[in-house]
Amino acid sequence: MMRPPCSLKVHMRCSILGLFDISIQERTFGVRFYLEAAWHDPSLEHALHGVDLKDVTIEPIQSFTTKKLHINFKNAQEEVERVEIDGPQLHFPQSVPGSEVAECWCCFLSGDPHTVKKVGSFGSNDWVAMRGIFTVKIQQAFDMSHFPFDEQLLYVSVQSRLPMPMDDQSSTAAEPGRLEVEITPMDNSLFKVNTFEDDFALSGEYTLSDQISSTLVPVPQGLNRRGHWARLRVQFSVKRLPNYWVLNFVC
Numbered sequence: 001m002m003r004p005p006c007s008l009k010v011h012m013r014c015s016i017l018g019l020f021d022i023s024i025q026e027r028t029f030g031v032r033f034y035l036e037a038a039w040h041d042p043s044l045e046h047a048l049h050g051v052d053l054k055d056v057t058i059e060p061i062q063s064f065t066t067k068k069l070h071i072n073f074k075n076a077q078e079e080v081e082r083v084e085i086d087g088p089q090l091h092f093p094q095s096v097p098g099s100e101v102a103e104c105w106c107c108f109l110s111g112d113p114h115t116v117k118k119v120g121s122f123g124s125n126d127w128v129a130m131r132g133i134f135t136v137k138i139q140q141a142f143d144m145s146h147f148p149f150d151e152q153l154l155y156v157s158v159q160s161r162l163p164m165p166m167d168d169q170s171s172t173a174a175e176p177g178r179l180e181v182e183i184t185p186m187d188n189s190l191f192k193v194n195t196f197e198d199d200f201a202l203s204g205e206y207t208l209s210d211q212i213s214s215t216l217v218p219v220p221q222g223l224n225r226r227g228h229w230a231r232l233r234v235q236f237s238v239k240r241l242p243n244y245w246v247l248n249f250v251c
Contacts, residue, residue, distance in 0.1 A: 006179050007165045010039045010088045011186040012158065014234045017133070022152075022238065024144065028096060029154060030137050033234075037064065037090060037158075038109055038129040038186065047083045048073060048122040056122075058106040064090040064130055065161065069106060085128065088181045088230075089161040092136055099137035106130050155235035158183065164230045183230040 018032035048056060051073050059070040068084045075081050092100065110117040111125035142152055160181040 006086070007182065008039050008041075008086065008088055008179065009182045009184060010037050010090075010160070010230070011127075011184055012037050012232055013186045014156075014158075016234075016236060018135075019154075019238070021137070024142050027141060028137055028139050030099075030135065031154075031156060032133070032135045033156065034131070034133050035064075035158065036129055036131045036186075037088060038127040039088065040124075040126075041085050041128050042124070043085060044071075044083070044122050044128065045124050045126075047071075050121060051075070052119060053108060053117060053122060054119050056108075058108075061087075061104050061106060061130065063100075063102050063104060064088075064132060069128065069130075086179050087130070088183075090130075090158055091161060092134075092138070093157055093159050093231075094138045094140060096137040096139055101135040102132050104130060104132035151237055151239040153235055153237050155233050158232045158234070160230040162229070181230045183232045185232065 013036050015034045016031065017034060019029065020032075021028070021030040023029065048071075056071060056073040059072065061069070064087075066087045067089055069087050071083050071085065072080055073083070107129050108117045108122060109115060109127040109129050111123070117126060136156070138154070138156060140154065160183060162179055162181045165180040165182055
């Protein structure tokens with residue numbers, strides 16, 4: 001019997017921490033942001049049964065693209081055991097190659113995914129989470145049709161390197177044991193902008209909107225989904241200050 005593909009539903013939240021180096025000529029901008037990806041993994045409830053999380057460590061990761069998370073724990077005989085679980089393999093498809101700087105870590109979250117869980121047993125309502133602070137240079141097109149009164153919609157896409165689940169399993173043969181990933185916002189209200197002016201080196205030319213939203217990028221219906229990936233877009237806008245531009249042009 002073929003084992004059905006395993007599906008991870010990855011919940012995300014994001015906070016934009018800084019925005020810098022908006023370049024119309026290069027069609028790039030720099031952004032610094034906090035990103036969290038959390039999901040349920042039923043296998044951990046069995047693997048960590050009766051183990052206190054104070055005796056559990058998750059090995060460090062270098063980026064969100066990691067394929068496996070490695071978890072070490074002490075069993076009842078005080079021997080160290082190791083279990084590995086699949087990661088959603090997340091990356092930023094718009095990023096300029098070599099521009100990403102990341103500080104990443106992993107943790108467990110309680111049933112309320114706002115709280116880090118450090119003690120007690122891992123339960124069915126608990127989460128595994130990857131958290132990171134990223135600085136990335138992003139490529140995208142700019143709309144200059146209303147320059148110098150333009151407002152630019154900027155966005156960061158987060159995408160899995162694994163395929164999405166298929167609505168119609170009969171339309172495409174599922175590979176045995178294939179891991180599939182679905183991405184969803186944890187809570188749209190948790191997608192926010194940190195509006196401290198010192199964190200946004202916009203040189204006075206732009207002002208930052210305090211609104212940020214997330215958009216799920218749908219996969220077209222009725223198509224073979226091989227090659228279609230789970231994606232989430234976090235978007236925000238900056239508005240050019242025309243007085244600043246005119247004054248600098250005249251001077």
